[in-house]
Amino acid sequence: MLQTEFYRVKRLPPYVFAEVNAMKARARAAGEDIIDLGMGNPDQPTPQHIVDKLAEAAANPRAHRYSASRGIPGLRRALAAYYERRFNVSLDPETETIVTLGSKEGLANLAQAITSPGDIVLAPNPSYPIHAFGFIIAGGSVRHVPCEPDHTFLEALERGVRHSVPKPIAVLLNYPSNPTAYVADLDFYGQVVDFCRHHGIYILSDLAYSEIYFNDQPPPSVLQVPGAREVAVEFTSLSKSYNMPGWRIGFAAGSRHLIGALTRIKSYLDYGAFTPVQVAATAALNGPQECVGEIRQMYKERRDAMVEAFDQAGWTVPSPPATMFAWVPVPPAFAHMGSLEFSKLLLQEAKVAVSPGIGFGEYGDRHVRIALVENRQRIRQAARNIKGFLSNYDSLLEDSERKRTEV
Template identity: 55%
Template structure:
């Protein structure tokens, strides 16, 4: 390489150091856009309390506590014995699993999915969502996300360099009016909206008509739609969660994620999939080809056993969450905490009782932890519109839930809100 004498031999080294410094500064600026993780505050307080020997009833994280059904585990063990299954897999997922995904949609929703071009396996939904954002969003793009919302729906876009505009998804607000206003008023024009129903954290459910409106709006304004169907099977009282793919023409603008984490108690296995729009599937496949070699093949074969096997295990898992839901909601009602009964998801979204409302969700969550020995997720962690609520995840057994209710009642009594002779807090109607 030609080099001026005045540059000296260290010039190229100095230039490399300069570029490294600039790259590091860019990376740090991206990290600066991520706020402190609110849930870490309560998690650290919970661990500190447990180190002191305190028994904390933990409703904070939606981490299934049950075992994966035996037939799925057995399939994993059998396939993992084969030496030909331990090499790299493929970023799109093995063809057999993609065909199983296609059949799953056909059987459940009467929707045809092309396994070659409209389906891709992901390392859980979280990885797929984050990589899809990186694959499709440019710096400065606008993304619409309901508020409150699952954090990765917000911060996956932020990490990709996009700006997020919140759309209120709360009682008393017309979501579609707010959504259309956000589309019209945002600059640059929104590129994508990210939805998830049944909702984490609110447990809010929608009918197919909702998705019909979403698809029509997306086509009118040329906006992509990403839908997270993580809680498709955690449904109660005869209700069934719709898929956005059931809407005619949805795949022109939309993709949908599903994870096996909740339906099959496979959270730690990290396996899910995305279906829908061919261009978005191709974009995710391309970026994954640089980032990973796909999920361990025996895990994918076990996922086939999950999707194609007897689905009674899925119904049993949902029934367990229903029984826990019933005990928790009944107990909170007995304490005068009049929370809504969810008809789906593994969460109870609880409005903070009026006497504590001014505290906000983080301080109220701390109070529950310190005084009732109950750990919940503060609603502020899901967006500022969530600060009036806390979230209970149904991950403790019924005896532990009853213990938590006793602790909450004791806290209410100590605060003079639940006299020993009375069962209920007298608070403003919600």
């Protein structure tokens, strides 16, 4: 008999978002107008000068051959130049940078490169799923730590080292955070770097939302901390900063030991992104940057519209200081349902799709993540739908409870 249960697949729980996505697809197939604030999928086009560079490069038949797994030299130099001007961090493009197929692929492949069966990593909960499951797929184990960048996180690091056998090999950082939108400062990074250097623990930092911030102070990089490059590698991406999610271009930068490990693993797995995509990504990093500010301003205006409209509808949305997401408590009347059932009910009754917090870890179950991926008019329409939904919550809860007991 053929084996149908596979070790790594068995270690993965059912994909929580699949239920909401299936409901959304059925509703749309039935002709319903669903306002989709679920997936963080930018809805605006890639800036024209980047698209033009792609077309120009793709017209050259020589660019249609295999590319370079670690990225073309010009793109790695462009990433180093970005770090120099944005963070005042000098990187060696040859040994301290690598191009990845998005930051998600980079994280997953680095986990494969550095994880032995039974190795322990420390990852925030809630957090973006690949932060934990990249290591679970690689055969490691995850010990959860709080996601807020304060003394609770630092105390959890200490406990993680004191009580974990074997000692953790790495800790995951993600600020600005998906889904919580927390932002860390350099003092926090400095304390984490000092701790990890002392205990011989690697730091994997996900900085995908470095350019989507709404305060005067841009989010820092962990690599700004003196000595960080001994233990830290940082992942960035063009997906959100330049409206390039489908292009699948990201980067890792930092520790040459970790970059070397990722380079070797990737050399067995891929030949790199299509060369014209990498040429266009180089143009994005080296070219005019006004588009990044315009994208940031668009998300700020959407955030402000959401906070105001949802508040008027009766649902308080904490204003996120960064990212394209709001991390919102489930309304008190529905809190007992959990985030998945609430998200399904919201989709069914208000025609608004959000991401259930449980999909980001069990400690996210009292929240939902709302993405700023619709224009302000649609966001206000969602608020009007939600206002009607909340005003009718007594009968909705009664119906929901009746259906649950009938099952």
